[in-house]
Amino acid sequence: MTTSQPGEPLSRALSPEDFVAEPTAFPAHRWGFGAFLLVEAVLLASAAFIGALSGPTAPGRPLPISTVLLGTMLPTMIAAGVAVLITVVRGNGPKLDLRLEWRWADVWTGLKFGMLGLVLTSLSAYVWTQLVGTADATSAISALVDDRKMSVPAAAVMFGYLWLLGPICEEIIYRGLLWGAVERLQWRSERWGRIAAFLLSTAVFAASHLEPLRTTLLLVISIPIGLARLSTGRLAGSIVAHAVNNFLPAVAILLGALGLASF
Template identity: 70%
Template sequence: MRSSDSQDPAGEEVGADAPEPSGRPAFHRPTHRWGFGAFLFVEAVLLATAAFVGVFLGGGTPESVPVRDVLIGTMTPTMLAALSALVITKVRGNGPLADLCLAWRWDDVKVGLKFGALGLVCTVVGVLVWTRLVGEDNATSAIGALIEDKPMSVSAAVAMFVYLWLLGPVCEEIIYRGLLWGAAERLGWGSERWGRFAAFVLSTAVFAVSHLEPLRTSLLIVIAIPIGLARLVTGRLLGSIVAHQMNNFLPALAILLTSLGVVTS
C-alpha cells in the first residue's frame, strides 16, 4: 500500500490518485471474474422462480389469488435472485462488499436521501401524467392489481409494506445496480468514466424492462433515473439502495393503508 493510500471500512484500498464521480478518493477494487453471464443467470433464476411459484400456487385471476400466495409470489423470486447474486460474487469474485461496492458511509446515505426525494417528485409527477395518458385502470402496478380490494390481516399487510419499502429495494439494487452495473463496468466501454455512464444507462433500462409491465416501462424508466444517479454519483451501492427505499416509501404506505381498509383504492 502506498503512503498516500488509506483503508476503506469495507476493507478496500483507497487511493488519492483515482477520484470518484463525486470528487472523493475512489476504491481500488480487485477485479472480479464474473460478467454479463452472471447477471443473465441471476435474471433466469428470478424468472424461473416466478414461473415455478405461479404454477405451484395454481395461478388464477388476481381476485382469486389468496393473500398468502401474493406474499410468496412477490417476495420469493427477487429474494432468491439477489441471494444468487451474492453467492456468485463470493464464488467467482471477491465477495459482495468489494464486487458490489457495498460500504456504509453517511455521505452515501445523504446522497441517497437527496436523490430519493427527487425520485418521489418524479414518481408523483410521472404517475399523474401517466394516469391521464393511459387511464386509471391501466396505470395500476402488477402488485397493486393483485391486492386491489383484497383485505389483508395486519401481519400480512405489514410484511408486504416492509418488503416493498425496505427489503425489495435492497434485493433489486443488488441485482441491477450491483451485479449488472459491475458487469457493464468490467467491459470498460473505452474509458472508466464512459463505463460508469454506460452502466447507468444499461441498468436503468434493464431495471424498467425486467418488471415485465410493458405499458408501464417508460414510467419505470423515469422512476429509475434518480436511483441510478445516486449509484453514479457515489460510486457505491448504498446510495442507490437508500434512494430506492425512499422512492418506494409512499407507494408502499399507500398499499399498506389500502390493504388495511384505512383508505379506499
C-alpha cells in the first residue's frame, strides 16, 4: 500500500492502486482459463460422484466421519490438488505460479483483512437475516449438519476443514489458479491485471458456492479476502484472511454439531 511522503497530506483520498502490491516479474506459465474450468469440472464431478456413493443418512442419526470427509472435504481437496498439478505440469510450480509463498508480513496483512471481514460478515449476516430470514441465510454446510449430532471426531474434522483446510484449498483454486489466469491476459499494466483478477475472482468465488440466495452475502465475505491477496501479491495473505473469517462460523457449526449449542 502506498504510504504518505514527507509534505504529502495524510488526508489524501485512497485510490484503488493504493491496495495493489508493486508489480514483480515472474516466469510465464502455459495455463490459463482452460485450467480453471478443468478444476471446476473436477470439483463438481467429484462432488456428484462422491455424493452418489455416500448415499443419504437417516434423519436423527449422527453423521459418520466418512460422510463428513467424503461429502464435504474430498471434492475441494481433489480440485485443489489438480490445480497444483497443473502448475507443475504446465508451469513453474505452485510457489511461483500461485504465489504460494510464506511471509510473516502477509500473515499480519491477512489477519487485519480477516478481522475486517469478520465485522463486515457479522453485520451483513444480521441485515441479511432481517431481510430474508434465518433459513435462507444458512450455508450449505450448515444445512448439512442442521438437527444432526456428530461424533466428536467427525465434528473436529469438520471444524478443521471449515477453519483451515477449506480456505487453503479454495484460495488455491480461486485466488491462485483463476487469479493467475486473469493476470496472464494482456493488460495495459500489471496493476490493472491484478485489479481485474480481484474483481473476477471475487465474483466467481461467490457464485461458485451454488447458493443463489446467499450470493450477495458471499460477495461481501469475499471482498476483504481478495483485498488481502491484492495488497500482498501473494496467496498466504488471502489464506489467513479466509481462515480468520471462517473461524467463528466454524466454531458455531462445531458446537451445534456436538449438541452443545443451538444457532
